[in-house]
Amino acid sequence: MRRSFLGMAGAVAGVWGGMLGAQATPAVRTGSGATPIKVAVLDFAFYGKGATSIQPGDSAMGDVGTAAIRKNFALFPEITLVDSNAVSAAEKSTTAIDSADSHPCNAIVACGRVAGRAVGARYVVMGTISKTSNLIWIFSGQLVDVTRHDLVMDDEYELKGDSRDMVAQGSRVFVRRVAKKVGAASATTTQ
Numbered sequence: 001m002r003r004s005f006l007g008m009a010g011a012v013a014g015v016w017g018g019m020l021g022a023q024a025t026p027a028v029r030t031g032s033g034a035t036p037i038k039v040a041v042l043d044f045a046f047y048g049k050g051a052t053s054i055q056p057g058d059s060a061m062g063d064v065g066t067a068a069i070r071k072n073f074a075l076f077p078e079i080t081l082v083d084s085n086a087v088s089a090a091e092k093s094t095t096a097i098d099s100a101d102s103h104p105c106n107a108i109v110a111c112g113r114v115a116g117r118a119v120g121a122r123y124v125v126m127g128t129i130s131k132t133s134n135l136i137w138i139f140s141g142q143l144v145d146v147t148r149h150d151l152v153m154d155d156e157y158e159l160k161g162d163s164r165d166m167v168a169q170g171s172r173v174f175v176r177r178v179a180k181k182v183g184a185a186s187a188t189t190t191q
Contacts, residue, residue, distance in 0.1 A: 036080035037080065037122060037123065037183070038082060038120060038121045038122050038123070039079055039081055039122070039123045039178075039182070040087045040121035040123070040124045040125070041066065041070055041073070041081055041084070041087065041125045041126075042091065042105065042115065042125070042126040043062065043084075043088075043106050044065035044066045044069065044106070044126070044127045044128060044141075045062050045106050045128045046058070046059050046060070046062035046063075046129050046130075046131075047128050047129070047131070050130070050131075050132060051130075051131040051132060051133065052132070053133075053134065054131070055134065057163075058163070061129040061131070061163055061164075061167055062128070064129070064168070065139065065170070068168045068172070069127075069171050069174070069175060070084070071171075072171055072172050072176075073175055073179075075186070076175075076179045076184040076186050078179075078183075079179060079182070079184050082120070082121050083119075087115060087119055090114075090118035090119050091111065092105075093114070093118060095114050095118070096111050096114045096115050096118070097111075107126075107128065109126070109142060109144055112126045112142075112144050113144055113146050113149060116146035117146050121146055122145070122146060122147060122182075123143055123144060123152070124142075124143075124144040124146055125178060126141070126142050126144070127139070127141035127142055128140045129167055131163075135160055136160055137159040137167065137170075138157070138158055139156070139157040139159055139166075139167060139171070139174065140156045140157075141153070141154075141155050141170075141174040141178075142155075143181060143182075152181060153177065155174055157170045157173065
């Protein structure tokens with residue numbers, strides 16, 4: 001599913017309401033005193049193979065996306081992120097490497113599931129930041145339910161504008177959608 005962001009104002013005002021309204025009932029409900037929803041975040045990958053040109057700093061956009069994802073999850077106290085070092089170690093396990101079939105683990109859903117199970121996560125978040133031109137970027141994010149082996153969400157947003165601003169905005173919207181999908185109660189109250 002591709003969404004388009006035509007700048008920061010349009011992203012917040014025009015797209016946000018419609019994106020949340022179309023979601024199904026969350027898979028898990030939590031409340032006060034409930035067990036936290038454990039999520040493993042795999043590092044987002046940068047893809048620039050199809051870009052018209054690569055500029056200095058473009059390859060760092062995967063890291064920018066990962067940092068923004070982790071920062072935005074902090075807005076949802078019901079969600080606990082697995083330590084990034086533990087996730088990285090799980091991605092490098094023999095089982096994970098075998099499931100990725102010689103591809104980077106953060107690009108293969110099956111590998112994400114293996115890494116998520118290894119660290120005891122209920123969900124795995126993974127994705128890519130792709131550059132098509134100096135103005136257009138694609139933010140792609142997936143939410144995987146490790147226990148049910150389901151790809152719960154597979155979102156793609158077309159981002160237009162300054163890469164750092166747009167990647168941050170795509171991350172913010174994606175995390176809100178993930179939080180709602182997994183049943184984080186604060187997902188409905190956070191702006």
